[in-house]
Amino acid sequence: MDMSAYPLELPENDRPMVRFMNVTKSYGSLTVLDRLNLDVRRGEMVSVIGPSGSGKTTVLRMLMTLETISDGVIYVDGKPLTHMERGGVLVPADERHLRRMRASIGMCFQHFNLFPHMTALRNCMEGPVQVLGLSEREARTRSEELLAMVGMIDKKDQHPSRLSGGQQQRVAIARALAMRPRIMLFDEVTSALDPEVIGEVTNVIRKLVAEHDLTMLMVTHQMGFARDISDRICFFYKGQIEEQGPPEAFFTSPQRERTQQFLRAVKDAD
Amino acid sequence: MSFDWKWEFTWAILPRLLAATLNTLMAAGIGYAIALVVGLALALGQRSGSRALTLALREFIEFVRSTPLVLQIFFIFYVGPQFGITLSPWVSGMLAIGLHYSAYLSEVYRAGIEAVPRGQWEACRALNMSTRDTYRRIVIPQALPASIPGMGNYLVGIFKDTPMLSVIGVAELMQAANSIGSETYRFLEPYTMVGVIFLAISLPVAGLVHLLEARVRRKLGM
Numbered sequence A: 001m002d003m004s005a006y007p008l009e010l011p012e013n014d015r016p017m018v019r020f021m022n023v024t025k026s027y028g029s030l031t032v033l034d035r036l037n038l039d040v041r042r043g044e045m046v047s048v049i050g051p052s053g054s055g056k057t058t059v060l061r062m063l064m065t066l067e068t069i070s071d072g073v074i075y076v077d078g079k080p081l082t083h084m085e086r087g088g089v090l091v092p093a094d095e096r097h098l099r100r101m102r103a104s105i106g107m108c109f110q111h112f113n114l115f116p117h118m119t120a121l122r123n124c125m126e127g128p129v130q131v132l133g134l135s136e137r138e139a140r141t142r143s144e145e146l147l148a149m150v151g152m153i154d155k156k157d158q159h160p161s162r163l164s165g166g167q168q169q170r171v172a173i174a175r176a177l178a179m180r181p182r183i184m185l186f187d188e189v190t191s192a193l194d195p196e197v198i199g200e201v202t203n204v205i206r207k208l209v210a211e212h213d214l215t216m217l218m219v220t221h222q223m224g225f226a227r228d229i230s231d232r233i234c235f236f237y238k239g240q241i242e243e244q245g246p247p248e249a250f251f252t253s254p255q256r257e258r259t260q261q262f263l264r265a266v267k268d269a270d
Numbered sequence B: 001m002s003f004d005w006k007w008e009f010t011w012a013i014l015p016r017l018l019a020a021t022l023n024t025l026m027a028a029g030i031g032y033a034i035a036l037v038v039g040l041a042l043a044l045g046q047r048s049g050s051r052a053l054t055l056a057l058r059e060f061i062e063f064v065r066s067t068p069l070v071l072q073i074f075f076i077f078y079v080g081p082q083f084g085i086t087l088s089p090w091v092s093g094m095l096a097i098g099l100h101y102s103a104y105l106s107e108v109y110r111a112g113i114e115a116v117p118r119g120q121w122e123a124c125r126a127l128n129m130s131t132r133d134t135y136r137r138i139v140i141p142q143a144l145p146a147s148i149p150g151m152g153n154y155l156v157g158i159f160k161d162t163p164m165l166s167v168i169g170v171a172e173l174m175q176a177a178n179s180i181g182s183e184t185y186r187f188l189e190p191y192t193m194v195g196v197i198f199l200a201i202s203l204p205v206a207g208l209v210h211l212l213e214a215r216v217r218r219k220l221g222m
C-alpha cells in the first residue's frame, strides 16, 4: 500500500484524540471495515451503534491494537498508532511502538475478562505494578480509590467467580482506569448482564462522562443510554459510517433510510 | 520349579537395593527437572510466532514420541561419541530421559495454555502487559491446575522408566537387582523387591499429585 498519502504526524491545529484515516480491515476476502474515516475529539463521548456484524467491535479492537490493520492509518493524539516512522515513511508498528502508544488506551469487554485467579483488588493492581512500575502501596491506594468509585470497595478481596456480572464489569472498569488511560473503549459492556444490574454499570459510565476528561468510544445496543450521555452517535452499516450526528438530531430525525429502518427495528424489539 | 522365598536372603540384599533406589530417585528427579524446563521451552517456542521454529520443535517432539526411549538412550550414549560428544552413562541417561519426557510435558503445557480463554490474553494487551508478564502472571498460573494431573502422570512415568538406564550401566535399582541375580543365581527376591519398592513410591506420589492439584485450584480461587 502507498503510505505517502499519510502524514507522519498530524498538524498542531488538526489533532483529534483519535483519527481513523481510510482504515480497512479484511479477513481474507471479507471486508469488515471499508475505508473508514472517523475523528474523535478530546473528551468526546461517541456511541457506536448498528446491526450485528457491521464492524462495531472491530473498530474498538483495532484502536486497542488487538487486530492488525489491512490498510489506512489510525492516529492517536496526532501520532500514528498502527504505524511508525522509519526513514521518513510510515511502516507497520513494531511491538515496542505499540506498547508505547497503547499506554493511553483502555478497554472494557462484553465478558469482562477479569483474571479469575486474582481478587478484585489484585485485578486492579496488576497493571499498575507490572506495567507502570508502581509500588504495591501506591497501586493499592490507586486501586482502592477506583474500586470505591465504582462501588466495589467492600468486595475488593473477592475473586471474580464470587461476583455477579454487574459487579465484575464494574471491577473491570476500575481495572482499566487504574492504568490512567486518556481514551476508554467500551464494547457492549452491558450486553452480558441481567437487566436488573445494567444500571449499576451504566451509572459508573455516566459518572465517568460527568467527572473525567476521558475520550470515550462505546459500542452499545442501549439507545436510551447512548442518547443520554453521548456527544455524538455513529451508525455503522457494512463497515462504514452510514450516518452520524448529535444524539437529539440523530434519534429525532435520522436522514438515511437504513438508519430509520434500524431505529424502527430496535424500537420494536424493546 | 518350586516357590521358595528366602527371607534371610531378602534382608541381606535389601540395603543394596535401597542404596540403588536412591540413585533411581535421583535419576528420576534430575530427569524430571530437565523435562519440566525443556518442556516449557518447547511449549513456549511453538508459540513464539516463528513458523520455522515451530515446525522444527514439532518435528523434534514427533520424533521423540514415536521412537522408543531405549533407542534414544543408546543413541546419546553410543552414537554421541562419533560426533565428538562423549558423555558418562549418568549424563547420557539423564539427558535422554529428560529430553524424552520434555516432549510429553510440552504437550501437557500446550494443552493447558491453549485452555486459557482468548479474552485473558486480550485483557493483558489492553492493560499493556508485556508478553513475559502475560505468561508469568496470567496465563501460566491459569494453565497450571489443568496441567498438574498430566505433569503428575509423567513424574510417575519417568520414575518407572528409570530401569531403562540400566542398559547403559547406570547403577539404579534395576541394575542392582540384575547384578544380584547374576551373582547369586536368585532372581525371585531381587525382582520382587524391585516391584515392591516401585509400588511403594509410585502410589503415594500419585496420591500427592492429586492433593496438590486440589490445593493449587483452591489457592488460585478457581
Ligand SMILES: Nc1ncnc2c1ncn2[C@@H]1O[C@H](COP(=O)(O)OP(=O)(O)O)[C@@H](O)[C@H]1O
Pocket (backbone or CB within 6 Å): A027, A030, A032, A050, A051, A052, A053, A054, A055, A056, A057, A058, A059
Ligand atoms: N477473527 C475473525 N475472522 C473472520 N471474521 C471475523 C473475525 N472477527 C470478526 N469477523 C467478522 O467481521 C464482521 C464484523 O464483526 P464485528 O466487528 O464483531 O461486528 P459487530 O461488533 O458490529 O457485531 C462480522 O461479519 C464477523 O463475522
Ligand SMILES: [Mg+2]
Pocket (backbone or CB within 6 Å): A056, A057, A058, A188
Ligand atoms: Mg460486537
